[in-house]
Amino acid sequence: MTTPNEQDFRYAMSQFATGVAVVTAKGSEGEQGATISAFSSVSLDPLLFLVCLNRSSSTYRAVSEAKRFGLSILNKDHQDEALLFAKREGDKFSSPNVERAEDGTAFIRDALVQMHCELVETFQGGSHAIFMAKPLSIKLNEQDPLLYFQGKIGFTCQ
Template sequence: MGQRFDSGHRGVDAVAPGPVGGETFRHVIGHFASGVAVVTGRDDAGVPVGVTASAVASVSLEPPMLLVCLNSRLYTCDVLAETGHFGVNILASGQDALARRFAYDPGDRFAGLRILPGRLGSPLLDAALARLDCRVVSTAEGGTHRVFFAEVVQAAAGEGAPLTYYRGRFGAFEESAGRRASRGA
């Protein structure tokens, strides 16, 4: 017999019948915690653009690839499709103000930030926990969003914990008690 894990939470009583609406889906998928990144690029005039994204995932190690999902109505989405490359800046715990700036601020989102040039020219945020410069390999449409599949051509990471997003809120990663105990911490 396999080991049984008890998380201490109350499980799902039943699956709702019928079609799943947008609000129901948002509520349910919000229970899936994710990291937070700022996806960046440069438009034809060389102006940096960027948007906060939590729909970022690794796809492959050989070659190193990831995917990013962005709302198709966003200018940043258009820029990435036109230029064929972008940066992914993984935010650190405590950088929720930076995440909000790139999610909501209509002004110059890059004001006061130190920008590093990626190998492909993508603007990378010096303050990010980790940075990747990516070349678009293909795209796909999915409902209101465009999915960018990209090969990672440059990557670097610092030390620290990531910013997380769960049920509409930013937070911090906390190692489980079981993991701490197994390390003897």
């Protein structure tokens, strides 16, 4: 074993396959969205999960201000949406695969999961914020997931 550096740590963490999701929220800078892979269940009583966002991102600011956000867990056909929302610039919400709930929250059409979320608590973790949230509503679809592995989006379970 060696003393970890940023490059080794990044590579080590890339060996853990994870799902891919998109977080959306509307703050004072308008509607924002980001692709994430740092998402995890925390508790069943009460229902809680966590999402991590870079504190320099506009999506972090929007979630912090709005206290509510949309979460779409992507299916294997959403690679384009994952890459679109991973960009810092551009019109992310003009994609034909972005749909709106009755309250205006943006979701990715036909996502495995669409979840309205409410921020419960925020923790600082270096460059990122750890948002603890609870689901307010959930819509489920049966499909194969989009996965992130070794720095690449697009792996599937098959």
